[in-house]
Amino acid sequence: MGCVTTAHTRARDRGGEPAREARERCGACLPRHREGVTSTVTEQTSPSDIRDAGSPEQEPTPESQPASLEPSAASHTPDVALQADTTAGVPARDDVEPPAAAQAPVDTAAEPPAEEPQAPVDTAAVPPAEEPQAPVDSAAVPPAEEPQAPVDSAAVPPAEEPQAPVDSAAEPPAEEPQAPAEPQATVDTPVEPPADEPQAPEEPQASADTTPAAAGPEAVGARPTPRPRPMPRPAPLPHTPAAAAPVAPAAPPVDARDAAEAAAWGRVDDDGTVWVREATGERMVGQYTGADREEALGFYVRRFLDLQAQVALFEARLPQLAAKEIDQTLTTLTEALQEPTAVGDIDGLRARLERLTAAADERRAQAAAERESAKAQAVAERTAIVEQAEKIAAQDPSRTQWKQSGERLRNLLDSWKNAQRNGPRLDRPTEDSLWKRFSHARTAFDRHRRQYFSELDASQAQVKSAKEQLIARAEELSTSTDWARTAIAYRQLMDDWKAAGRAARKDDDALWARFRAAQQSFFDARSAQNAEVDAEYGENLKVKLALLEEAEKLVPVTDVKAAKAALRPLQDKWDAAGKVPRNDVQRVEGRMRAVEQAVRDAEQAAWHKTDPEKKARAEGAAAQLEASIKALEADLAKARDTGDDTQIAEAQAALDARRAWLDQVQRTARD
Incomplete structure (x- = not known):
């Protein structure tokens, strides 16, 4: 069949032609595609299969209600026509299954939709009688004049792999039914055929697109038409299989008791329309055709149970939620419970949400009180940081340990940043006021430190200059031989050095080394001179030591007059002996003075007696x-x-x- 569907498929696979433009090009030949599908199904489907597929009155015709079709059905109809053409031109093979099974419509799941998510598969995998119709929501019908975009489907694999992944995105019926007119996102979902169902016949070339299950009843119920002539088969397009999307998690288990209680609030009409009973009367929530009443009602019951679980979760988390999260959750739940497409005790759930709204008001007040308390504590902590910084800045600069104080200020700044980053936010005036105080304290500390070290540098420069002058004077005296006066001058220079103060440690050590070297030069010269003199006075020391031995024999004094007469010539010899070595002067002079003092004491005592x-x-x-x-x-x-x-x-x-x-x-x- 000559149609732009093949061009549409090529453009879609290559990314060259927009989907909407291709749909518009394909709209003109859509009736011919449908006729081709009808002819193919009429020829290959037995009357018993048609009866099993259901009455055509349950499905709206494309001419009257095009918007009520499944998106997958509308998008794959042209591809079905192409498949009919290609299939009609291929002779049947003896080693494959009968054609009736090969052309059977798709069943979305091996189990009922309430237990397993729907997954589109190859059209030849499942008989049409087990295909449930998609639910129809009463409020979601898009304009009928906009055609649905064809859904990309994977090519059928070779004969050894009859089942091919099909691009489809029907969400699991157990959680959220899709409206027939709403477009669905495509998902590559490989589906394995059930073990008890016949496999699809092998295709000579795996290039035909699959047809969703929703097109099955429509094709069966159409008027038979003559089979179209075989057309040349287009060459297969290179197709890169899409990456397999992650499989959606299975629906959580439903409590049978809760489901039964919720189901008591709804009913299902013969045409699949689902109603829910509320205080204001019954309200239609949607339409679930092609399935039994229990399955249709269970779908909307699960929706109600989902809403009920959300309300229960909100109730459990309410004591820990913040005010913003409370408002957002209440808004979301209130909107969801206005006219929910669900079956259950809607009024009871609304009343429960109203009670939670009152509890949420109390939680807001509690959260506000906690926030104010945390803010007050944060203000106290920030104030303590500021006060410590101000205390450090108010220290006497002359007695401040600058290194330790600077480290404490840096730690306080880190504490401020941590409180600002992790603590509650303060109002702008309070935070600005505290930060200004903290910044002023840091600025004052830095100013005092710079001023102190500037003055210290100037003072040390003066000390250095004064000590350099003392060093120059000491170096001048280092060559003097006036030992006594120079020694006195050096003692004075030492006093001036101590009074000058300290320069920088490095400079002061160097200056002291120079001053000490000048002193040492003088005292070394004096020591050498004294050593020469001591060598000359060694004989004099021997004479005086002999005189001391004779003088010490007069003590104790028993006869004052005799002692005085014996001591006088010894004193004359002592003076005539001359100087002794410098280190022995005090020792020998002290012994002679002791003898003389003993004689004077004895003379004084005798005089007192004769007064x-x-x-x-x-x-x-x-x-x-x-x-x-x-x-x-x-x-x-x-x-x-x-x-x-x-x-x-x-x-x-x-x-x-x-x-x-x-x-x-x-x-x-x-x-």
């Missing part, structure tokens, strides 16, 4: 005490005569004291 004034004072005091003792003895005698014990005791005590005083005075006078 006439002292003797006269002692004799006068003794005379007075003797007179007082006589008077007290007379008083004691009178007291004894009177017998007064008190007077006797007082007179006796006074008499004893005077006698003790007299004894001491007489002993002093004798010494």
